[in-house]
Amino acid sequence: MQQQIAIITLGIADLARSRRFYVDGFGWKPAFENDEIIFYQMNGFVLGTFSKAALEKDMNRTGLRSPGAFSLAHNVRSQEEVDDVMQSLLAAGGTLLRAADAPPHGGFRGYVADPDDHAWEVAWNPDWTIDEQGMVTIGA
């Protein structure tokens, strides 16, 4: 089977509040939106922010919990950019989880939760490649 993920879907309580975080905080542009879902075209896949109740109905499961046992990472090209992005996310409704510092494996990273408590790592990892289109390749 193809080594491929098509969508990351996040369960959201208030779509307008979440939209502010992604559009104003990250500066991303929606590709599609209605009252229940907003899709963002990402680097080779799609991010969906979806009403949590609608997500539960779609997956035939109730009781989705927060904070979930996962994180998403946005990588940047320099150590300085880590703080810049984190400040922008905090100004757009994010909550600080970890101020940026150097992890044991090198580079620099911090964590901010989105308004629905989904964790975002903002990282500078000099060993990984980010191309002009945002395609990310794991380092050695």
Add this chain to the structure above:
Amino acid sequence: MQQQIAIITLGIADLARSRRFYVDGFGWKPAFENDEIIFYQMNGFVLGTFSKAALEKDMNRTGLRSPGAFSLAHNVRSQEEVDDVMQSLLAAGGTLLRAADAPPHGGFRGYVADPDDHAWEVAWNPDWTIDEQGMVTIGA
């Protein structure tokens, strides 16, 4: 800022059990692995399966809960493939959440939870494009 996600990291209780689901179930190949983490190079980004305790330490937060309010989707090119992939995932330690059927927006999809209760949608969506490299583009 670049419209880019570099990593999806899932918190995992038992890495060997999880590896079986991703390697045998999806047929994916790890790009890097040690006792704490397995990375898979995906379509423009990286999937990480990471010891949940280590993830909590890295994000400076305890008490990550399951099932989290999110899902991941693997898209396929035909309705028939949806059932084939789901059967493979169930045989590799997955749990059925929703047997495949047709959603209101068209196509065909079902849901399987991985061994750590992270939800995977397996979907055929004829309006979205998947290229040879697995890059997925949202439809009209």
